[in-house]
Protein backbone atom coordinates (compact mmCIF):
# COMPACT_ATOMS: atom_id res chain seq x y z
CA UNK A 532 0.00 0.00 0.00
CA UNK A 533 2.98 2.27 0.62
CA UNK A 534 3.56 3.62 -2.85
CA UNK A 535 -0.17 4.19 -3.17
CA UNK A 536 -0.22 7.00 -0.65
CA UNK A 537 0.18 10.50 -1.95
CA UNK A 538 1.60 11.66 1.35
CA UNK A 539 3.78 8.67 2.25
CA UNK A 540 7.35 9.89 2.61
CA UNK A 541 6.28 13.52 2.84
CA UNK A 542 6.80 15.72 5.86
CA UNK A 543 5.64 18.92 7.51
CA UNK A 544 2.26 18.79 5.77
CA UNK A 545 -0.15 21.59 6.56
CA UNK A 546 -3.49 20.66 8.07
CA UNK A 547 -5.39 22.15 5.12
CA UNK A 548 -3.77 19.54 2.88
CA UNK A 549 -4.91 16.86 5.27
CA UNK A 550 -8.47 18.22 4.99
CA UNK A 551 -8.32 17.75 1.24
CA UNK A 552 -6.89 14.29 1.71
CA UNK A 553 -9.74 13.36 4.06
CA UNK A 554 -12.22 14.16 1.30
CA UNK A 555 -10.40 12.61 -1.63
CA UNK A 556 -8.43 9.72 -0.16
CA UNK A 557 -9.10 6.22 -1.42
CA UNK A 558 -11.32 7.41 -4.25
CA UNK A 559 -9.40 5.69 -7.03
CA UNK A 560 -11.49 5.26 -10.15
CA UNK A 561 -10.63 1.56 -10.35
CA UNK A 562 -12.17 1.13 -6.90
CA UNK A 563 -15.12 3.54 -7.11
CA UNK A 564 -16.05 3.28 -10.83
CA UNK A 565 -16.76 7.00 -10.59
CA UNK A 566 -19.16 6.77 -7.65
CA UNK A 567 -18.20 9.25 -4.94
CA UNK A 568 -18.09 6.66 -2.15
CA UNK A 569 -16.27 3.38 -2.77
CA UNK A 570 -18.96 0.68 -2.98
CA UNK A 571 -19.35 -1.91 -0.25
CA UNK A 572 -17.77 -5.15 -1.39
CA UNK A 573 -19.26 -7.84 0.84
CA UNK A 574 -17.00 -10.73 0.04
CA UNK A 575 -15.58 -14.02 1.13
CA UNK A 576 -15.11 -16.12 -2.02
CA UNK A 577 -13.69 -14.57 -5.16
CA UNK A 578 -14.26 -16.59 -8.35
CA UNK A 579 -11.47 -16.86 -10.96
CA UNK A 580 -11.85 -17.69 -14.59
CA UNK A 581 -8.54 -19.49 -14.77
CA UNK A 582 -5.79 -20.91 -12.58
CA UNK A 583 -3.46 -18.29 -14.02
CA UNK A 584 -5.78 -15.51 -12.80
CA UNK A 585 -5.96 -17.14 -9.35
CA UNK A 586 -2.17 -17.35 -9.12
CA UNK A 587 -1.76 -13.76 -10.32
CA UNK A 588 -4.19 -12.46 -7.67
CA UNK A 589 -2.25 -14.25 -4.95
CA UNK A 590 0.96 -12.47 -5.92
CA UNK A 591 -0.28 -9.07 -4.61
CA UNK A 592 -3.34 -9.31 -2.40
CA UNK A 593 -3.20 -5.58 -1.60
CA UNK A 594 -4.02 -4.75 -5.19
CA UNK A 595 -6.07 -7.75 -6.39
CA UNK A 596 -9.22 -9.39 -5.12
CA UNK A 597 -8.04 -12.74 -3.77
CA UNK A 598 -10.14 -13.79 -0.78
CA UNK A 599 -12.43 -11.71 1.46
CA UNK A 600 -10.18 -11.83 4.51
CA UNK A 601 -7.33 -10.25 2.54
CA UNK A 602 -9.38 -7.19 1.58
CA UNK A 603 -11.48 -5.54 -1.09
CA UNK A 604 -11.58 -2.05 -2.60
CA UNK A 605 -13.69 -0.93 0.39
CA UNK A 606 -10.95 -1.84 2.86
CA UNK A 607 -8.12 -0.78 0.54
CA UNK A 608 -9.64 2.69 0.29
CA UNK A 609 -9.78 3.11 4.07
CA UNK A 610 -6.27 1.71 4.48
CA UNK A 611 -4.91 4.11 1.88
CA UNK A 612 -6.72 7.04 3.48
CA UNK A 613 -5.29 6.27 6.94
CA UNK A 614 -1.77 5.68 5.59
CA UNK A 615 -1.80 9.05 3.88
CA UNK A 616 -2.51 10.82 7.17
CA UNK A 617 0.81 9.60 8.60
CA UNK A 618 3.69 11.13 6.63
CA UNK A 619 6.44 8.55 6.21
CA UNK A 620 4.14 5.56 6.67
CA UNK A 621 4.37 2.47 4.51
CA UNK A 622 0.94 0.94 5.06
CA UNK A 623 -2.05 0.36 7.32
CA UNK A 624 -3.83 -2.80 8.46
CA UNK A 625 -7.40 -2.81 9.75
CA UNK A 626 -8.67 -4.73 12.75
CA UNK A 627 -12.11 -5.36 14.22
CA UNK A 628 -11.54 -3.10 17.26
CA UNK A 629 -9.02 -0.78 18.85
CA UNK A 630 -8.02 -3.45 21.34
CA UNK A 631 -7.27 -5.95 18.58
CA UNK A 632 -5.14 -3.27 16.90
CA UNK A 633 -3.08 -2.91 20.09
CA UNK A 634 -2.63 -6.65 20.60
CA UNK A 635 -1.75 -7.26 16.94
CA UNK A 636 0.81 -4.45 17.03
CA UNK A 637 2.48 -5.96 20.10
CA UNK A 638 2.43 -9.49 18.69
CA UNK A 639 3.99 -8.22 15.45
CA UNK A 640 7.23 -7.42 17.26
CA UNK A 641 7.44 -9.46 20.49
CA UNK A 642 8.10 -13.15 21.05
CA UNK A 643 8.47 -15.49 24.02
CA UNK A 644 11.35 -14.39 26.24
CA UNK A 645 10.98 -10.71 25.30
CA UNK A 646 10.31 -7.72 27.54
CA UNK A 647 7.74 -5.02 26.74
CA UNK A 648 7.41 -1.60 28.40
CA UNK A 649 4.08 0.17 28.79
CA UNK A 650 2.96 3.38 30.52
CA UNK A 651 1.24 3.26 33.89
CA UNK A 652 -1.49 5.39 32.29
CA UNK A 653 -2.19 2.82 29.55
CA UNK A 654 -5.75 2.07 28.50
CA UNK A 655 -6.88 -0.59 30.98
CA UNK A 656 -7.46 -3.41 28.43
CA UNK A 657 -3.93 -2.80 27.09
CA UNK A 658 -2.57 -3.48 30.58
CA UNK A 659 -4.93 -6.46 30.93
CA UNK A 660 -3.50 -7.98 27.73
CA UNK A 661 0.03 -7.39 29.03
CA UNK A 662 -0.77 -9.03 32.33
CA UNK A 663 -2.80 -11.83 30.74
CA UNK A 664 -2.13 -13.31 27.31
CA UNK A 665 1.25 -11.63 26.94
CA UNK A 666 2.55 -13.19 30.13
CA UNK A 667 0.98 -16.54 29.15
CA UNK A 668 2.99 -16.46 25.94
CA UNK A 669 6.19 -15.71 27.86
CA UNK A 670 6.46 -11.98 27.14
CA UNK A 671 7.25 -9.99 30.27
CA UNK A 672 5.50 -6.63 30.76
CA UNK A 673 6.93 -3.74 32.76
CA UNK A 674 4.99 -0.56 33.51
CA UNK A 675 6.77 2.82 33.64
CA UNK A 676 5.96 6.37 34.74
CA UNK A 677 4.32 7.98 31.68
CA UNK A 678 6.30 11.20 32.31
CA UNK A 679 9.68 9.44 32.36
CA UNK A 680 10.69 10.86 28.96
CA UNK A 681 14.02 9.80 27.48
CA UNK A 682 14.82 8.29 30.89
CA UNK A 683 12.92 5.23 29.71
CA UNK A 684 16.22 4.18 28.15
CA UNK A 685 17.30 3.22 31.68
CA UNK A 686 14.63 0.49 31.65
CA UNK A 687 15.73 -1.08 28.37
CA UNK A 688 17.13 -4.59 28.63
CA UNK A 689 18.85 -6.74 26.05
CA UNK A 690 15.50 -8.47 25.45
CA UNK A 691 13.27 -5.36 25.32
CA UNK A 692 11.27 -5.74 22.14
CA UNK A 693 8.73 -2.92 22.32
CA UNK A 694 7.99 0.38 24.02
CA UNK A 695 4.30 1.23 24.16
CA UNK A 696 3.30 4.89 24.27
CA UNK A 697 -0.11 6.40 24.83
CA UNK A 698 -0.23 10.15 24.71
CA UNK A 699 -2.14 11.54 26.43
CA UNK A 700 -2.72 8.66 28.84
CA UNK A 701 -6.12 7.13 29.48
CA UNK A 702 -8.17 8.78 32.24
CA UNK A 703 -5.30 10.93 33.59
CA UNK A 704 -4.15 12.54 30.30
CA UNK A 705 -0.37 12.79 30.85
CA UNK A 706 1.30 13.95 27.65
CA UNK A 707 4.42 11.94 26.85
CA UNK A 708 7.67 13.10 25.25
CA UNK A 709 7.07 10.84 22.25
CA UNK A 710 9.92 12.14 20.03
CA UNK A 711 12.53 11.76 22.78
CA UNK A 712 11.28 8.32 23.80
CA UNK A 713 11.04 7.09 20.22
CA UNK A 714 14.58 8.33 19.55
CA UNK A 715 16.16 6.42 22.44
CA UNK A 716 14.12 3.34 21.53
CA UNK A 717 15.30 3.43 17.93
CA UNK A 718 18.90 3.73 19.08
CA UNK A 719 18.42 0.63 21.24
CA UNK A 720 16.62 -1.36 18.54
CA UNK A 721 13.32 -1.24 20.47
CA UNK A 722 10.11 -0.95 18.43
CA UNK A 723 7.79 1.91 19.47
CA UNK A 724 4.03 1.46 19.36
CA UNK A 725 1.85 4.54 19.87
CA UNK A 726 -1.82 4.54 20.83
CA UNK A 727 -2.76 7.72 18.95
CA UNK A 728 -6.52 7.48 19.41
CA UNK A 729 -6.95 10.74 21.35
CA UNK A 730 -5.22 13.05 18.87
CA UNK A 731 -5.76 11.05 15.68
CA UNK A 732 -3.21 11.46 12.90
CA UNK A 733 -4.66 14.92 12.24
CA UNK A 734 -3.41 16.41 15.51
CA UNK A 735 -0.32 14.25 16.03
CA UNK A 736 1.63 12.37 13.39
CA UNK A 737 3.27 9.44 15.15
CA UNK A 738 5.47 8.11 12.34
CA UNK A 739 6.88 11.59 11.70
CA UNK A 740 7.68 11.85 15.41
CA UNK A 741 9.74 8.66 15.26
CA UNK A 742 7.25 5.88 16.13
CA UNK A 743 7.30 2.59 14.24
CA UNK A 744 3.67 1.53 14.67
CA UNK A 745 0.79 3.96 15.21
CA UNK A 746 -2.53 2.46 16.24
CA UNK A 747 -5.93 4.01 16.47
CA UNK A 748 -9.18 2.84 17.91
CA UNK A 749 -11.05 3.99 14.79
CA UNK A 750 -14.20 3.20 16.81
CA UNK A 751 -13.73 6.72 18.21
CA UNK A 752 -13.08 9.73 15.96
CA UNK A 753 -12.58 7.96 12.62
CA UNK A 754 -15.99 6.28 12.69
CA UNK A 755 -17.24 9.25 14.67
CA UNK A 756 -20.87 8.19 15.02
CA UNK A 757 -20.74 5.42 17.67
CA UNK A 758 -22.10 2.82 15.28
CA UNK A 759 -19.13 0.60 14.50
CA UNK A 760 -16.09 -1.08 16.10
CA UNK A 761 -12.86 -0.63 14.14
CA UNK A 762 -9.11 -0.45 14.70
CA UNK A 763 -6.04 0.31 12.61
CA UNK A 764 -2.27 0.06 12.81
CA UNK A 765 -0.13 2.16 10.50
CA UNK A 766 3.51 1.10 10.10
CA UNK A 767 6.75 2.53 8.82
CA UNK A 768 8.66 0.57 6.18
CA UNK A 769 10.77 -1.31 8.72
CA UNK A 770 7.74 -2.77 10.54
CA UNK A 771 5.25 -3.07 7.69
CA UNK A 772 5.82 -6.65 6.55
CA UNK A 773 5.88 -8.09 10.09
CA UNK A 774 2.68 -6.23 10.90
CA UNK A 775 0.94 -7.51 7.78
CA UNK A 776 2.07 -11.10 8.35
CA UNK A 777 0.95 -11.02 11.98
CA UNK A 778 -2.50 -9.68 11.10
CA UNK A 779 -2.91 -12.32 8.41
CA UNK A 780 -1.76 -15.12 10.71
CA UNK A 781 -4.16 -13.97 13.43
CA UNK A 782 -6.93 -13.92 10.83
CA UNK A 783 -7.95 -10.37 11.68
CA UNK A 784 -10.10 -8.54 9.18
CA UNK A 785 -13.03 -6.14 9.03
CA UNK A 786 -16.33 -6.34 7.20
CA UNK A 787 -17.26 -4.08 4.31
CA UNK A 788 -19.95 -2.27 6.31
CA UNK A 789 -17.55 -1.33 9.08
CA UNK A 790 -14.86 -0.21 6.64
CA UNK A 791 -17.43 1.92 4.80
CA UNK A 792 -18.56 3.49 8.08
CA UNK A 793 -14.92 4.25 8.85
CA UNK A 794 -14.46 5.89 5.45
CA UNK A 795 -17.67 7.88 5.82
CA UNK A 796 -16.60 9.09 9.25
CA UNK A 797 -13.14 10.03 8.04
CA UNK A 798 -14.57 12.44 5.45
CA UNK A 799 -15.83 14.77 8.21
CA UNK A 800 -13.25 14.03 10.88
CA UNK A 801 -11.45 17.37 10.37
CA UNK A 802 -14.53 19.53 10.91
CA UNK A 803 -15.79 17.36 13.74
CA UNK A 804 -12.46 17.48 15.57
CA UNK A 805 -12.29 21.26 15.25
CA UNK A 806 -15.69 21.54 16.93
CA UNK A 807 -14.83 18.93 19.59
CA UNK A 808 -11.70 20.97 20.34
CA UNK A 809 -13.49 24.32 20.55
CA UNK A 810 -16.39 23.11 22.70
CA UNK A 811 -14.14 20.85 24.78
CA UNK A 812 -11.91 23.76 25.68
CA UNK A 813 -14.88 25.98 26.59
CA UNK A 814 -16.26 23.28 28.88
CA UNK A 815 -12.80 22.56 30.34
CA UNK A 816 -12.18 26.25 31.14
CA UNK A 817 -15.64 26.62 32.63
CA UNK A 818 -15.06 23.59 34.84
CA UNK A 819 -11.59 24.78 35.89
CA UNK A 820 -13.20 27.94 37.32
CA UNK A 821 -15.96 26.05 39.18
CA UNK A 822 -15.62 26.07 43.00
CA UNK A 823 -16.28 22.32 43.23
CA UNK A 824 -13.47 21.43 40.81
CA UNK A 825 -9.99 20.55 42.03
CA UNK A 826 -8.42 20.34 38.57
CA UNK A 827 -9.18 19.66 34.94
CA UNK A 828 -6.97 17.19 33.07
CA UNK A 829 -6.95 18.56 29.55
CA UNK A 830 -3.70 18.59 27.53
CA UNK A 831 -4.39 22.15 26.32
CA UNK A 832 -4.66 23.44 29.92
CA UNK A 833 -1.56 24.06 32.00
CA UNK A 834 -2.96 21.86 34.77
CA UNK A 835 -2.38 18.82 32.58
CA UNK A 836 0.88 16.96 33.28
CA UNK A 837 3.09 17.29 30.22
CA UNK A 838 1.14 20.30 28.88
CA UNK A 839 4.32 21.92 27.46
CA UNK A 840 4.87 18.82 25.33
CA UNK A 841 1.34 19.10 23.96
CA UNK A 842 2.09 22.70 22.95
CA UNK A 843 5.32 21.62 21.29
CA UNK A 844 4.17 18.49 19.44
CA UNK A 845 0.42 18.52 18.82
CA UNK A 846 -1.57 20.66 16.42
CA UNK A 847 -4.83 20.34 18.32
CA UNK A 848 -6.85 18.76 21.10
CA UNK A 849 -9.83 16.48 20.80
CA UNK A 850 -12.92 16.50 23.01
CA UNK A 851 -11.92 13.99 25.70
CA UNK A 852 -10.57 15.06 29.09
CA UNK A 853 -10.77 14.44 32.82
CA UNK A 854 -12.06 16.42 35.76
CA UNK A 855 -11.21 15.91 39.41
CA UNK A 856 -13.66 17.22 42.01
CA UNK A 857 -12.72 18.47 45.48
CA UNK A 858 -15.11 16.10 47.24
CA UNK A 859 -16.94 12.84 46.96
CA UNK A 860 -15.84 9.50 45.56
CA UNK A 861 -16.91 6.93 42.99
CA UNK A 862 -19.71 5.92 45.35
CA UNK A 863 -21.22 9.42 45.01
CA UNK A 864 -21.18 9.50 41.20
CA UNK A 865 -24.91 8.87 40.86
CA UNK A 866 -25.75 12.25 42.43
CA UNK A 867 -24.13 13.93 39.46
CA UNK A 868 -24.37 11.45 36.58
CA UNK A 869 -27.88 10.00 36.94
CA UNK A 870 -29.79 13.16 36.12
CA UNK A 871 -27.79 14.43 33.15
CA UNK A 872 -29.86 15.62 30.17
CA UNK A 873 -27.21 15.81 27.45
CA UNK A 874 -24.16 13.92 28.68
CA UNK A 875 -24.86 10.23 28.17
CA UNK A 876 -23.54 7.71 30.66
CA UNK A 877 -21.59 5.21 28.59
CA UNK A 878 -18.23 3.82 27.53
CA UNK A 879 -16.23 4.80 24.49
CA UNK A 880 -15.96 8.32 23.07
CA UNK A 881 -15.19 10.09 19.79
CA UNK A 882 -18.75 10.00 18.50
CA UNK A 883 -20.78 13.16 17.87
CA UNK A 884 -22.47 12.87 21.27
CA UNK A 885 -21.33 13.96 24.72
CA UNK A 886 -20.58 11.24 27.25
CA UNK A 887 -19.36 10.93 30.82
CA UNK A 888 -18.15 8.17 33.09
CA UNK A 889 -16.91 8.21 36.66
CA UNK A 890 -13.46 6.66 37.00
CA UNK A 891 -10.94 5.55 39.59
CA UNK A 892 -7.49 5.89 37.98
CA UNK A 893 -5.71 5.10 41.26
CA UNK A 894 -6.97 1.51 41.08
CA UNK A 895 -5.15 0.94 37.78
CA UNK A 896 -1.74 2.21 38.88
CA UNK A 897 1.10 -0.26 39.27
CA UNK A 898 4.33 1.75 39.56
CA UNK A 899 3.17 5.33 40.19
CA UNK A 900 0.68 6.81 42.65
CA UNK A 901 -2.29 8.80 41.49
CA UNK A 902 -4.17 10.82 44.05
CA UNK A 903 -7.36 12.84 43.93
CA UNK A 904 -9.29 14.60 46.71
CA UNK A 905 -12.69 13.69 45.25
CA UNK A 906 -14.71 12.12 42.48
CA UNK A 907 -13.00 11.79 39.06
CA UNK A 908 -14.91 11.92 35.81
CA UNK A 909 -13.97 11.46 32.18
CA UNK A 910 -15.94 13.69 29.81
CA UNK A 911 -16.33 13.54 26.08
CA UNK A 912 -17.60 16.84 24.73
CA UNK A 913 -19.66 16.25 21.62
CA UNK A 914 -21.17 18.46 18.96
CA UNK A 915 -24.22 19.70 20.90
CA UNK A 916 -24.64 23.38 21.73
CA UNK A 917 -21.89 24.14 24.23
CA UNK A 918 -24.23 26.30 26.34
CA UNK A 919 -26.56 23.33 26.77
CA UNK A 920 -23.63 21.17 27.84
CA UNK A 921 -22.39 23.70 30.40
CA UNK A 922 -25.92 24.11 31.79
CA UNK A 923 -26.15 20.32 32.10
CA UNK A 924 -22.88 20.20 34.04
CA UNK A 925 -23.88 23.17 36.19
CA UNK A 926 -27.08 21.38 37.23
CA UNK A 927 -25.20 18.11 37.82
CA UNK A 928 -22.59 19.81 40.01
CA UNK A 929 -25.36 21.57 41.97
CA UNK A 930 -27.06 18.20 42.62
CA UNK A 931 -23.71 16.77 43.65
CA UNK A 932 -22.94 19.70 45.99
CA UNK A 933 -26.37 19.43 47.59
CA UNK A 934 -25.84 15.73 48.31
CA UNK A 935 -22.12 15.57 49.05
CA UNK A 936 -20.98 19.13 49.74
CA UNK A 937 -17.44 20.22 48.89
CA UNK A 938 -17.56 23.71 47.38
Ligand SMILES: Cc1ncc(COP(=O)(O)O)c(C=O)c1O
Nearest residue numbers: 628629630654728748750761879
Ligand atom coordinates in the same frame (compact mmCIF):
# COMPACT_ATOMS: atom_id res chain seq x y z
C1 LIG B 1 -7.06 5.10 24.30
C2 LIG B 1 -7.86 3.94 23.81
N1 LIG B 1 -7.25 3.02 23.07
C3 LIG B 1 -7.92 1.93 22.61
C4 LIG B 1 -9.25 1.75 22.88
C5 LIG B 1 -9.94 0.50 22.42
O1 LIG B 1 -10.78 0.70 21.35
P1 LIG B 1 -12.00 -0.29 21.05
O2 LIG B 1 -13.07 0.05 22.02
O3 LIG B 1 -12.32 0.01 19.62
O4 LIG B 1 -11.50 -1.70 21.21
C6 LIG B 1 -9.94 2.71 23.64
C7 LIG B 1 -11.38 2.53 23.93
O5 LIG B 1 -11.96 3.22 24.76
C8 LIG B 1 -9.22 3.82 24.13
O6 LIG B 1 -9.81 4.75 24.90
